[in-house]
Amino acid sequence: MNKDPNEPVSRLHTTVPLRRVLALFRPYRQLSCLIVLLALTGSMLSLATPLMLKTVIDTAIPNGSEALLWSLGAGVLAVSLLSGLLDVWQNHLEHKVGQSIMRDLRLRLYGNVLRQSISFFTRSRAGDILQRLTGDIQKIQSVVTRSVVTAITQSTVWIASIILLLVLDVKLALFALLLLPLHLYPARKTAKARKRLVKEAQRFKSDLSSHLAETTGISGALLTALYDGEAYQTAKFAKLNEIVMRLELRMNLMGRWITMFNGVLPSIGTIMVYMYGGFKVMEGSMTVGGIVAFAAYLSRLYGPTQQLLNLHSDVVSSLAVFENVFEYEDMQPEVKTAEYAPQLPTVTGHVRFRDVSFHYGPDKLTLCDISFEARPGEVVAIVGPSGAGKSTLLSMLARLHDPVSGSIEIDGRDIRGVSLNSLRKSLAFVTQQTHLFHASIRDNLLFACPGATDEELADACRKACILEYVQSLPEGFETIVGERGFRLSGGQQQRLSIARAILKKPRILVLDEATSHLDTQSEALVQAALEQLMIGNTTLVIAHRLSTIVNADRIIVLENGRVAETGTHRELLGRNGLYAKLISSLDNRM
Ligand SMILES: Nc1ncnc2c1ncn2[C@@H]1O[C@H](COP(=O)(O)OP(=O)(O)OP(=O)(O)O)[C@@H](O)[C@H]1O
Numbered sequence: 001m002n003k004d005p006n007e008p009v010s011r012l013h014t015t016v017p018l019r020r021v022l023a024l025f026r027p028y029r030q031l032s033c034l035i036v037l038l039a040l041t042g043s044m045l046s047l048a049t050p051l052m053l054k055t056v057i058d059t060a061i062p063n064g065s066e067a068l069l070w071s072l073g074a075g076v077l078a079v080s081l082l083s084g085l086l087d088v089w090q091n092h093l094e095h096k097v098g099q100s101i102m103r104d105l106r107l108r109l110y111g112n113v114l115r116q117s118i119s120f121f122t123r124s125r126a127g128d129i130l131q132r133l134t135g136d137i138q139k140i141q142s143v144v145t146r147s148v149v150t151a152i153t154q155s156t157v158w159i160a161s162i163i164l165l166l167v168l169d170v171k172l173a174l175f176a177l178l179l180l181p182l183h184l185y186p187a188r189k190t191a192k193a194r195k196r197l198v199k200e201a202q203r204f205k206s207d208l209s210s211h212l213a214e215t216t217g218i219s220g221a222l223l224t225a226l227y228d229g230e231a232y233q234t235a236k237f238a239k240l241n242e243i244v245m246r247l248e249l250r251m252n253l254m255g256r257w258i259t260m261f262n263g264v265l266p267s268i269g270t271i272m273v274y275m276y277g278g279f280k281v282m283e284g285s286m287t288v289g290g291i292v293a294f295a296a297y298l299s300r301l302y303g304p305t306q307q308l309l310n311l312h313s314d315v316v317s318s319l320a321v322f323e324n325v326f327e328y329e330d331m332q333p334e335v336k337t338a339e340y341a342p343q344l345p346t347v348t349g350h351v352r353f354r355d356v357s358f359h360y361g362p363d364k365l366t367l368c369d370i371s372f373e374a375r376p377g378e379v380v381a382i383v384g385p386s387g388a389g390k391s392t393l394l395s396m397l398a399r400l401h402d403p404v405s406g407s408i409e410i411d412g413r414d415i416r417g418v419s420l421n422s423l424r425k426s427l428a429f430v431t432q433q434t435h436l437f438h439a440s441i442r443d444n445l446l447f448a449c450p451g452a453t454d455e456e457l458a459d460a461c462r463k464a465c466i467l468e469y470v471q472s473l474p475e476g477f478e479t480i481v482g483e484r485g486f487r488l489s490g491g492q493q494q495r496l497s498i499a500r501a502i503l504k505k506p507r508i509l510v511l512d513e514a515t516s517h518l519d520t521q522s523e524a525l526v527q528a529a530l531e532q533l534m535i536g537n538t539t540l541v542i543a544h545r546l547s548t549i550v551n552a553d554r555i556i557v558l559e560n561g562r563v564a565e566t567g568t569h570r571e572l573l574g575r576n577g578l579y580a581k582l583i584s585s586l587d588n589r590m
Pocket of ligand 1: 392
């Protein structure tokens, strides 16, 4: 199936050490100890009942002791009531610890995903990320909630039951224990098979949620509608859906077989004990109460055996999911900064690219030895044919990618040596594709400057030529916009994103000028907004408008990732090279 896009970005390990799973409990050590204590007390209490039953049958009834019968009856009732209460408390605490671990994991994973470089997001499907942060974490929840407690309590009951069985009758106990190894072989086999199935199912679930996310997002839905792709998408979904269902069925069936097998063995064991014990009672070497107590302890031996084997199978199969989760926790961003990198102080906005080279893949350099500078307040226009590397070049200023050689400096400091957030605070990007979150206009603006006052918001919108429009909306700044919100036109979205950039008060501005989708009036408004934003800032602009290019202090002409020409409009026209050709094609389009 569609595997490549889902391949891990950097696979750091293939198996998860159990130590790492146990380390998740570290912050909840005390609560976990309390849970284990409660569970052990509950298990010990449950071991008292068979002994009381033995006394009822062997002593109270034959001796006609009503008082003993009453007190043993009350004892059994008290034990079961107390066990029930302890169980409720223990269960609540187990869930508290389990849910807290899930919360911590989700938060750590989300934080680490957001820390990743942009290359991670271009490689991953949204559905995969969603699946890991929700589906996968949900899947390991039951293991995390129950596993440790079950392992400790059930092993205790198991060992205690063996001791009590041996105390009651050594030969009978050894006879009953003979059946135990029969449980192990199928349990080991199925645990491995389940792990494979779980891994496969998680992968297809990831495919399913990616397909869902892609086709129900506004762009995917629009494309599907316009190309009449409903039947195609539904067929693709149905295929994945079917595979997921079949895998779930296989996993369930495998679980049922093992449950059946594990259910039959104890019955055989119990009936053998009753028969063998029966003969011993007839011989007079054992009491009836002794057999009843023995059978009760036997069920407390087989029960935990099953539980421990199920747990083993759950843990082994869920290791596949742990691998997924821990992989996201361990991922390192490609673009790294030292933990205590200094902040970039308020800058004047002097930008310098020194021999910058970059490639997306090893086969071909996307940018090769690019050098240029933009002095504070200058406008530098980047022009060149489609695919020349203009967007890549400017994205490097915000360290969306790092150069493979050369360096980029702001005010003489290599941007790799300063903290990433301080670097990004001093820059503002206005791109052609504007993204607005599904939130109010106010919240979308505050995203750039969380502390901005209403006056500052209004002022930024006024400068971006959008205030009047926002105020004319029935809900004004509270209007919900974004993919599923109120639809703003392309120009309005751009002006809102310019207002957002104005609020950031950057020193360096990176613009990707709109090409053609705006009408003349809208373009004039966007242009006026941009001019406001450019005042006093160093501006690097991927320029498509003749006026921007002509008025730029310097023009960098890129071709196939190299600087083909540099100069002012007049100088470059005089050279009659690539620039002159590009300008004549621009003129022809105007
Ligand atoms: N994420 C990516 N992975 C691999 N290659 C990429 C990626 N992004 C861009 N490229 C390639 O890098 C080259 C430069 O792309 P870039 O978008 O920087 O060009 P551009 O000059 O901005 O083009 P346009 O004017 O059409 O937007 C292109 O050949 C493109 O295919």
